[in-house]
Amino acid sequence: MAHDHTDRYFPEVPMTAPTISRLFSRGITRTLLTPHPVEHYVRSLGVNWSDDPTGATVVAVDRPVADVTVITLRLPAGVDRPAPGAALEIGVVVDGVVQRRHYSPVDPATRSDGLATIAVRRHPGGVVSEYLWSEAAPGMRLLLGNPVGEVTLPESRPTDVLLVSGGSGITPMLSIASTLVGEGHCGDGATGRVAWLHYARRVEDVPFRDRIRELSRAGVEVRVVATSDPDPTAPSDPVSGDLVGHLTADHLDDVAPWHSDATVFLCGPDGLADGLADTLGADRYAEVLRERFTASTGPVPEGDGGTVTHVRSGVSAHNPGTTLLEGAEAAGLSPKHGCRMGICHTCTAVRVSGATRDLRTGEVDTEPGCLVQICVSAPVGDVEIEL
Ligand code: FES
Incomplete structure (x- = not known):
């Protein structure tokens, strides 16, 4: 299954490294390559991941207060900084799994040197924040996705x-x-x-x-x-x-x-x-x-959780009641996703059977064959999901 999308999107194109670079430079970005991370393709071509033209390069790292990593990134040519208030999608590979999160640059919109500064607060058990706290250093390469943000400073400034x-x-x-x-x-x-x-x-x-x-x-x-x-x-x-x-x-x-x-x-x-x-x-x-950068979800009710079978990949794993997205990532999968908070619908997948809870509303749905947003849905009992 892993290469179905490659075949569909690029049926006639010889996938050499220069070809990938040209596609990127024309603005044909990772969107076309999902659900697989860019480095999957880059590596499969024998190209050094550090040569990937779409990533960001860490140019400075500071840890000015406890548990906060401040990272200055050089954005690749052609990538605009997000509007004030919006966030960049940053991706890192931890234990072979791509993890993506959103961080809002702190800089003014007028910054024009191609750099962007983000701050990452370290959370106990936070895969990305822990990784960046311990590993971020100048020269590190990070994946970049599309900016997200429901609320940005309007072009016509309020008084x-x-x-x-x-x-x-x-x-x-x-x-x-x-x-x-x-x-x-x-x-x-x-x-x-x-x-x-x-x-x-x-x-x-x-x-x-x-x-x-x-x-x-x-x-x-x-x-x-x-x-x-x-x-x-x-x-x-x-x-x-x-x-x-x-x-x-x-x-x-x-x-x-x-x-x-x-x-x-x-x-x-x-x-x-x-x-x-x-x-x-x-x-x-x-x-x-x-502006939200995380979904507003309630506590996991007692008794939730179950065995989640990812029917396309054939991977089954116990999920203690966390989101289907987090459960899949913990099981070593890299499902397609964007905002991780129920806005963009990028993560939508078919729930083949079983019940899931929408963690924002608490509602449980059991209808077979329904689309669910796996970033805000958790299993209530055993679930089969088309991933
Ligand atoms: S990742 Fe955006 S809705 Fe799930």
Whole structure:
């Protein structure tokens, strides 16, 4: 099965290395090559993976705070940086399996040197974040996919902008705020206003505090708010201001007393979103532009999970109730996918038999032969899936 798609897409083309390079340079990208990772084809031609013209090259790595890897990438020629707020799809090969995740560059849209900076927070058990924390180094090659992002800074800039973020949500907000500052949107003599509330467990765990201070000096009303009790021994940080704890109406009024007319961007965990919704009320919250880089899913109910049989590959594996995508990857497969959060439908596969739970809604579906998004579906009992 592995080569079916190759035959279909390139029936007449001799697949030499120069041919692949020409296809890439014409914009015929990995989309045509899925479900197989690019290096599968490149390697099958005997071409060194480091010569692949579509990947990104790591040019600098920094680990400025605990558990955060800041990576500066050189994008290949012809690849545009994503719009402020959107994310790049980055792929790495770990234990022979391609793993892809989305990271939002922190740079302003005006950056024109072909570089992009991403920050990867290390999660316990996070395959990609752990790998990059321990392995990322200048010269490393990374796979690049298509940019994703539901929410980006509109071409026609809103006059007043309020950014609200938590945790890893700092990165798209940095890009948006930096872009606005670079365009002279706020600060002395400008007609626009930009404010930003960022929440973190501890201020000292927040990367890019120097950049945040620069944004503050350039006219962004910014506060980094510690949600846990401040450490009395930690050095005070001017970006933290006087605000502490979880989001309240006072926080909004402190940083942006004009927020009722502002365009509000949100990127952060569900708890932060719930707090903002409670504070603004349902009607106003419905206008908030929320960026997600992970699916919003509930806990796995007790009793979920089962044996998943991937009928095309013939691989069966126990799945403890995680997504069918993660289960397949853990079993050594590389299913086609994009956003990993139920948006793009790239991962859709036929559930031949069994029941699956949509982890976003909790609903269980049992109809045989149905298409399911494997990135947000988990088995409830034994399942056969067309992978
Ligand atoms: S990967 Fe995008 S919907 Fe599943």
